[in-house]
Amino acid sequence: MFTLDSIVPWGRSFDEYRRMFALTEDDLGRRMLGCGDGPASFNAEATRQGCRVTSCDPLYGFDRSHIEARIRATYDQVLAQARLNAHEFVWGAGIRDVEELGRVRMAAMQTFLDDYEASQRETRGVDLYGPRYVDASLPTLPFDHGAFDLALCSHFLFLYSTQLGEEFHLAALREMCRVAAEARVFPLLELGGTRSPFVDMCLNDLRSAGFDVAIERVPYEFRRGGNEMLRVRLP
């Protein structure tokens, strides 16, 4: 079973975010917040296409060389786990084998690293929207109520259920719904590939708080069975 002791920096691409969260053209025109975006290239690529994305992650408290070293340390660990548990993944046109997984992920993370460094010299838009990469951690974010239209969280909540625990999940989801009109989380699986035990509890908690909550199938499946996202909206 695929396992990791701690939460690792490991990043996906814009195209993967688009499919994991079933992002439409309308969604891409909205003000988006990526929670726990880490070294994903979503912000870099989306910004290049004219989207407005803020990413928050405690990783952004560190400089490029520190993050690069952490990615290098993570690389061997994740690839070794993927090799051992290859049957838990859907290998196909996008990523055919473990070697290609390594290349695709490293390319996305390289795009992030270059953009992260460049963003520190950026002035355009910063006065209006703030920096694109913010050193901040769930479950307490430094953003105003409703500052964003859409908050996304990929491969952090639910995936690290054991490490984060029940209270953290409840508080983090409520916080995402405080700062954004809509929140989406992908996947609903834990690291081992089974559905997180916190999904139903979070769903009930948010419904009882008056949110419109749905579990939706998305056009993305890399971990076998990982093809659903949680969508939470104010009715």
Ligand SMILES: C[S@@+](CC[C@H](N)C(=O)[O-])C[C@H]1O[C@@H](n2cnc3c(N)ncnc32)[C@H](O)[C@@H]1O
């Ligand atoms: C596996 S990476 C996922 C990165 C990206 N979202 C993706 O799917 O490609 C998990 C990220 O969660 C971040 N993280 C850890 N604790 C966090 C917290 N309390 N709030 C937000 N992000 C956190 C880590 O720094 C790491 O970058």
